Amino acid sequence: MPFFPTRRLLNELVNRAIVYSHNGDPSKVLTAFSYRPLPPPSPNTVNVKFVLAPINPADLNVIEGVYPAKPTPISYPASSGLGSDNSVFVGGNEGLAQVTEVGQGVSGLEKNDWVIMTKPQIGTWCTTKNVGAEDILKVPQMDGLSEVQAATMTVNPPTAYNMLQEFVSLNEGDWVVQNGANSAVWSLLSLNLRKSCNFASQVGQAVIQIAASRGLKTLNFVRPRDNLEELVNELQNLGATKVLTYDALADKSLRKDLKEWTGGKEIRLGLNCVGGQETTLMARLLGNDAHLVSYGAMSKQPLSLPTSLFIFKNLTSHGFWQSRWYSQKSRDEQKRLMDLLANLMSQGMLKAPSHEVISISAKESDEEAGRKVREVIAKTTGGQHGKKVLLKFSID
Amino acid sequence: MPFFPTRRLLNELVNRAIVYSHNGDPSKVLTAFSYRPLPPPSPNTVNVKFVLAPINPADLNVIEGVYPAKPTPISYPASSGLGSDNSVFVGGNEGLAQVTEVGQGVSGLEKNDWVIMTKPQIGTWCTTKNVGAEDILKVPQMDGLSEVQAATMTVNPPTAYNMLQEFVSLNEGDWVVQNGANSAVWSLLSLNLRKSCNFASQVGQAVIQIAASRGLKTLNFVRPRDNLEELVNELQNLGATKVLTYDALADKSLRKDLKEWTGGKEIRLGLNCVGGQETTLMARLLGNDAHLVSYGAMSKQPLSLPTSLFIFKNLTSHGFWQSRWYSQKSRDEQKRLMDLLANLMSQGMLKAPSHEVISISAKESDEEAGRKVREVIAKTTGGQHGKKVLLKFSID
Structure with missing residues (x-):
């Protein structure tokens, strides 16, 4: 051409x-x-x-x-x-x-x-x-x-939709936990550790909205910040069930609170764009047979998980890359997803970033x-x- | 009772x-x-x-x-x-x-x-x-x-067999990489990080033998030691294709050697009972769409993997626990596997530890x-x- x-x-x-x-x-x-x-x-x-x-x-x-x-x-x-x-x-x-x-x-x-x-x-x-x-x-x-x-609509919304769809069969009322829930900061990610590679997304906000449209509950972790209340309100307005900072992950009372919120129901899907210690702690909140799906690495730290979670709790850790999804799916499947997202958008259920x-x-x-x-x-x-x-x- | x-x-x-x-x-x-x-x-x-x-x-x-x-x-x-x-x-x-x-x-x-x-x-x-x-x-x-x-025969041989069977469809000539290939040391593993939990196995040797019986090639990593040659001979006699120490993982020439050995064929299954840096480096040897299956944590270090491997190379990380396998499989399936292992043993293809x-x-x-x-x-x-x-x- x-x-x-x-x-x-x-x-x-x-x-x-x-x-x-x-x-x-x-x-x-x-x-x-x-x-x-x-x-x-x-x-x-x-x-x-x-x-x-x-x-x-x-x-x-x-x-x-x-x-x-x-x-x-x-x-x-x-x-x-x-x-x-x-x-x-x-x-x-x-x-x-x-x-x-x-x-x-x-x-x-x-x-x-x-x-x-x-x-x-x-x-x-x-x-x-x-x-x-x-x-x-x-x-x-x-x-x-x-x-x-x-x-x-071709990158972030389908990333959010597919991560909620392809790894765990979730029903109304089920919980999803994610970090980088605000996903507006830039992160470093590269196949070559020596080079750094910027990566960020508004995926977290799309996750909140698409989950809410399906009746799924979301537990969202964000960085501590001065204007936290403002951000919490913003994410709750999008449909977030709970918004906490990473600091809460180190707090022992979190497990008890979580059990109360979920009614003891185990969380089987975790979405990660952070890596590092925050993700290690978040993975511990997951129940048996859970799936942790990573699509970013904002902390610049690798994904570090106790082997026991894999062996005894049957955790599976995946990555998701929307480009691969496009390369593997038929045009019909692609069209179906884009129409679905366009519909959510036109109904006000998935807002513009x-x-x-x-x-x-x-x-x-x-x-x-x-x-x-x-x-x-x-x-x-x-x-x-x-x-x-x-x-x-x-x-x- | x-x-x-x-x-x-x-x-x-x-x-x-x-x-x-x-x-x-x-x-x-x-x-x-x-x-x-x-x-x-x-x-x-x-x-x-x-x-x-x-x-x-x-x-x-x-x-x-x-x-x-x-x-x-x-x-x-x-x-x-x-x-x-x-x-x-x-x-x-x-x-x-x-x-x-x-x-x-x-x-x-x-x-x-x-x-x-x-x-x-x-x-x-x-x-x-x-x-x-x-x-x-x-x-x-x-x-x-x-x-x-x-x-x-109820723990280690079926662990080895199932890890070679349940995650990737492997054909004759395909490669598998594993660490702890000798698997005779004791390791620490626990759901509770504060307590330590001994765990070890002769799984590595069973992997070598079962892989060999299926015509699969194995790349085996072991700890450096004084009597290395003796161990290499022992594992090769069991059917190991290549035996290297963890030191080789840090050597840049390994990738070139590996490409020569495999004829450029990508390795899609890695078996891990070590964790830590050795496993991070081993995971980098895996090709696209590979599966890393962990069954132990000898190094006492968590499994630490670059997020980019998950996202861009579509790595999936699993755990395997033979106890869960028994709880999920029918008696017919259990019997079929035990008969198969007994046959391998009686034919001298799976030796007593x-x-x-x-x-x-x-x-x-x-x-x-x-x-x-x-x-x-x-x-x-x-x-x-x-x-x-x-x-x-x-x-x-």
Whole structure:
């Protein structure tokens, strides 16, 4: 899928992508790149324009080169004179797009349909794109489903949904325990211990809401903080049954309280994005035959669990990665889940994460656009940034 | 099931049991206890005499009160004058017995049949016992199946067999990695971190042999030691493909060597009875979608694993406990496995562990018998005792 780059003129109606040609610090290696309007779509593909595309922590790890999923480079003609490399990578994995033109042989998609990406690392930080019909899914446009919700529905909400679904058969009234329940801090995770890899999510909040929609009770652990009461209220408003800090895990009275809350019912599912001592203590709250599912490692500490929990209490410890789920499930299964999540969203049962939209106008130069993206990334990775940042390109 | 204790006279033909009335250090709380010959068996039960009963590490943890499985106390008449307590526990979980008398309604068992115990903590350290027909399984008496093999077939060999069977579907030529491959040292394991719990097994050697009988390759890790070459030869004679020390795990060349040995085939099953850093490093040798099964914790360190292995490589971590297996499987399934193991043993494909038989003659007093058992236990728990100790009571 070649790009046809163009020397950008002010006010010219062109497309733009946020790209990098080599791995490195995203706040340094990303640049903006303009390209000519797309040619008509080839058979079995469609042209789309992006509505909103989030900057997810994992996207930054991909750019750093420390994430196991790798994007496919986009080649452009050597004659373009844009450098000695003849390929770049477009950033972004997730986003909401709208169909602009449908290629031959594509069924079930029409102009103006909303679509989301199911092929990982497809490169969503751009104005327009030609995509394979198999790499996208149509999202129903319905009352109450916002652009932000649709643009952020392929990673965090299905992670939460699947973790609640795939490991333990839970019935109404059953309990789930999770840490990182607020999940707005950045964490370190990498296959290569020597490199660090940022990872975070709004998964915890999605867990609370999806669990509540199923009548499941949640015991949520968060870091101690000054504005704790505010956070507790916020999570309870989302449907959290109990919200405690990690400090409570060290308190001996917790077991007694827990027994009272659960009526003695054993907790069989624990969700972990923290690791370290907090998770060791949380795992001890689980009952027999329980499953601990990890999807992050905010504490930067490994998952350390007493062997006796595995042997005598039949604990099973798993990981969950939504990218693997997409690679293993049929389009029908993917579509069923996206429709289900869209329905929850439109009914107000799964809210948009708190967010900030960064608009990039066509009037800005590539240099300006590139700097804007680098700066917002430098700001988000510099510390805690509770809000999800989404990119919005205007083409005029 | 009441006992009828008797004041023991020298040379009297009586039965004897190794018992304790309260939890504590087995080398202190165990005593020998004589009792009258059993009455005829009630319906659906049989009387048996024990041929050989091993002293397993877990038996000692049961006596200490730190093991999750608890025995049922045996009551005796208060009138016996043997103390103010009116119940004792008989030690021992495993053993080979021979049927002496069959109660009404019992089918498939005859006098002189060999039987093994499938009810955990039934109390095997005694001369004779009345047992429920449902709590035992007949073992075929066949050429090449020794008393020692039959007496030690209900814990370690099925642990090894099931761990190779229940988690990953392995085909001939596939690889399995394990630590504690020699499994003759004592380890600490307990649900309660504050108490320590001895645990060890000859599981590692059974894994090597059963894997070899299925055409599976094994990569075996053992502690570095002076007589390493001797041990390597011993394990290779049992069928081990490769034997390395934990030191090799820290060596960067291991991955390259491993790739050469396996032809690049990923290892999908790891068996762990060590925990700690050795297991962390071993887990890194596993391929995608692998399963790590823990059955011990010799290092006394928790199982500490990078979260990224769970998320990105889809590692699953389990525990295995043969007692749970018995509680969950039908008698048919239990019988099928015991027959299969007996066949492997009789064909010389699963050898008896190296062992030592402690004989207790009827001529010895209860005091002498008790002291003998306490002394042998003090010796085995004092440090490394590579041999399995089995008790043999003679009734004359």
